[in-house]
Amino acid sequence: MCRSPVHAGNDSRGSWISVSCQFDQFDMALTRFERFQAWIIRALMRVIFALYQLFAPRPSDRSSKLPPITNPLLMVSGMQLAQKIRLKEVTSVEVVQAYIDRIQEVNPLINAVVKERFSAALQEAAQVDKLIDEEEGGEDVLEDRLPLLGVPLTVKEAFALQGMPNSCGLVSRRGVISSVDAPPVSLLKRAGAIPLGVTNCSELCMWFESNNRLYGITRNPYNTDRIPGGSSGGEGSILGGGGSVIGVGSDIGGSIRMPAFFNGIFGHKPTPGIVSNDGQYPPSSGMHEDYLCTGPMCRYAEDLLPMLRIMAGPNAAKLSLSSEVDLRKLRFFSVPHDGSSLLVSPVETELIQIQRKVVEHLEADLGVKVQELSFPQLKHSYQIWDTLMALPDKDGKPPTPFVDFMADHGKKVWPLWELVKWMLGMSSHTMAAIGLALTEMVQSSKPNPFYLKQKEDLQKELDELLGTDGVLLYPSHPQIAPKHHHPLFTPFNFAYTGIFNVLGLPVTQCPLGLSQEGLPLGVQVISGKLQDRLPLATALYLERAFGGWRDPGSP
Numbered sequence: 001m002c003r004s005p006v007h008a009g010n011d012s013r014g015s016w017i018s019v020s021c022q023f024d025q026f027d028m029a030l031t032r033f034e035r036f037q038a039w040i041i042r043a044l045m046r047v048i049f050a051l052y053q054l055f056a057p058r059p060s061d062r063s064s065k066l067p068p069i070t071n072p073l074l075m076v077s078g079m080q081l082a083q084k085i086r087l088k089e090v091t092s093v094e095v096v097q098a099y100i101d102r103i104q105e106v107n108p109l110i111n112a113v114v115k116e117r118f119s120a121a122l123q124e125a126a127q128v129d130k131l132i133d134e135e136e137g138g139e140d141v142l143e144d145r146l147p148l149l150g151v152p153l154t155v156k157e158a159f160a161l162q163g164m165p166n167s168c169g170l171v172s173r174r175g176v177i178s179s180v181d182a183p184p185v186s187l188l189k190r191a192g193a194i195p196l197g198v199t200n201c202s203e204l205c206m207w208f209e210s211n212n213r214l215y216g217i218t219r220n221p222y223n224t225d226r227i228p229g230g231s232s233g234g235e236g237s238i239l240g241g242g243g244s245v246i247g248v249g250s251d252i253g254g255s256i257r258m259p260a261f262f263n264g265i266f267g268h269k270p271t272p273g274i275v276s277n278d279g280q281y282p283p284s285s286g287m288h289e290d291y292l293c294t295g296p297m298c299r300y301a302e303d304l305l306p307m308l309r310i311m312a313g314p315n316a317a318k319l320s321l322s323s324e325v326d327l328r329k330l331r332f333f334s335v336p337h338d339g340s341s342l343l344v345s346p347v348e349t350e351l352i353q354i355q356r357k358v359v360e361h362l363e364a365d366l367g368v369k370v371q372e373l374s375f376p377q378l379k380h381s382y383q384i385w386d387t388l389m390a391l392p393d394k395d396g397k398p399p400t401p402f403v404d405f406m407a408d409h410g411k412k413v414w415p416l417w418e419l420v421k422w423m424l425g426m427s428s429h430t431m432a433a434i435g436l437a438l439t440e441m442v443q444s445s446k447p448n449p450f451y452l453k454q455k456e457d458l459q460k461e462l463d464e465l466l467g468t469d470g471v472l473l474y475p476s477h478p479q480i481a482p483k484h485h486h487p488l489f490t491p492f493n494f495a496y497t498g499i500f501n502v503l504g505l506p507v508t509q510c511p512l513g514l515s516q517e518g519l520p521l522g523v524q525v526i527s528g529k530l531q532d533r534l535p536l537a538t539a540l541y542l543e544r545a546f547g548g549w550r551d552p553g554s555p
């Protein structure tokens with residue numbers, strides 16, 4: 001760890017060069033060949049990108065903004081809606097109808113909800129209103145037993161939701177309908193939430209743009225030419241667009257946090273093992289269960305903690321979520337960027353600046369001292385993630401190859417042939433999935449000891465640093481919502497989120513207002529294992545200080 005103060009100027013990469021720990025022992029530990037490899041990959045990406053820019057269709061005239069939200073019911077949190085419904089200030093039918101109307105208004109523009117269950121939801125809402133009418137125990141009893149009673153919910157399509165498709169964007173899984181609910185979905189339903197439908201994701205949940213050949217591409221509500229992120233991009237987009245208030249996502253490399261960031265909402269990747277990952281496709285294998293996390297996504301910070309408590313079931317007790325958090329007593333740290341990764345884009349200036357504003361605000365308002373740090377291991381984040389993802393499970397069984405999940409009813413997919421088919425417009429897979437399958441072909445089966453050591457060292461340093469009262473700020477992604485398809489040329493940028501999956505740390509993604517172009521800004525807030533209540537409390541604080549989610553349709 002390097003404690004030198006970091007002073008970023010206009011150019012974040014330039015500023016990093018002035019930090020004394022840039023040339024550390026770890027750079028030297030990379031072989032010339034590895035550095036050459038990284039250089040080649042980056043050069044190749046740039047050439048392909050230049051060609052793409054040359055031949056890609058000109059910016060479409062489809063870019064559009066969403067209409068502003070006019071119904072005040074859409075401007076309150078899920079917990080407030082639940083209270084209003086319990087107190088009979090509004091009926092669940094009215095709330096559910098308001099959300100259906102908004103989805104119908106915005107979904108043609110963003111393609112986020114891929115299958116709805118509106119009439120079933122309205123029937124369930126009517127039953128809720130009847131139950132409330134007949135309840136004699138009072139509001140407290142209902143709040144205790146059914147904290148989300150009557151509140152609409154959306155669910156990432158990769159999760160089983162009874163009666164809904166569960167294809168994970170695979171054409172070969174068209175027609176797979178869930179007969180049961182995934183455990184976290186079931187827990188939310190048992191708490192009274194009413195699912196409105198399922199939302200789009202990337203093919204096999206392994207990309208940060210939500211596009212597949214089954215449902216098509218999902219768009220960002222702040223600018224439909226931009227990506228909503230992935231893999232829970234449908235959730236991010238419909239929540240950001242005001243068509244949902246609470247949702248369910250999953251994250252093995254940033255799939256809750258990237259869509260939350262790009263769509264200006266909140267998302268929480270819990271400590272692993274707290275919320276069940278069962279009932280989602282594809283299932284975990286190898287060590288993936290240790291990195292995959294199911295968690296809440298929502299527009300209002302106050303919904304995060306109750307949702308997590310519900311989704312965790314009995315495991316919630318491990319998180320002491322009811323303990324009061326005094327932010328003044330926490331130790332805050334800020335790492336402005338990864339320290340010049342060879343593969344990852346530099347952090348955009350506006351993101352560096354907003355993170356600095358957070359630091360200044362915390363110091364001025366709470367009287368805390370935020371220490372700026374750098375960790376040399378972070379520039380290997382992608383390689384660390386990739387190495388750890390390939391490890392076998394405790395019984396020595398390696399993870400299921402990605403290409404096996406692409407198989408069509410047992411019919412093997414040959415990545416190179418699939419690439420040819422793709423170029424001829426005949427593949428049922430996305431370029432991202434084919435690219436991942438191709439990458440898998442050239443990956444070494446032996447884990448690189450250098451990256452294993454980097455992970456161990458980073459884990460030790462962060463565990464010691466964060467303890468039970470430390471909170472770390474780190475950029476959510478190096479770029480503000482990129483244009484569609486651009487992630488194909490910056491495939492390693494997800495490393496900013498992915499690193500915390502393999503470290504097993506809880507992270508809350510917090511929105512921080514809009515960029516000059518009107519796109520969401522944000523930051524990741526990280527704590528030690530099982531200390532989820534700290535970033536959740538910080539999220540509430542940052543929402544008050546920076547305004548939280550904004551209506552993308554507001555002028």
Ligand SMILES: CCCCCCCC/C=C\CCCCCCCC(N)=O
Nearest residue numbers: 205207208251252253254255435491
């Ligand atoms: C077409 C270019 C493909 C090149 C592939 C380069 C390798 C990149 C490796 C992995 C990308 C994974 C992105 C993970 C996104 C989030 C996953 C998640 N469910 O949390």
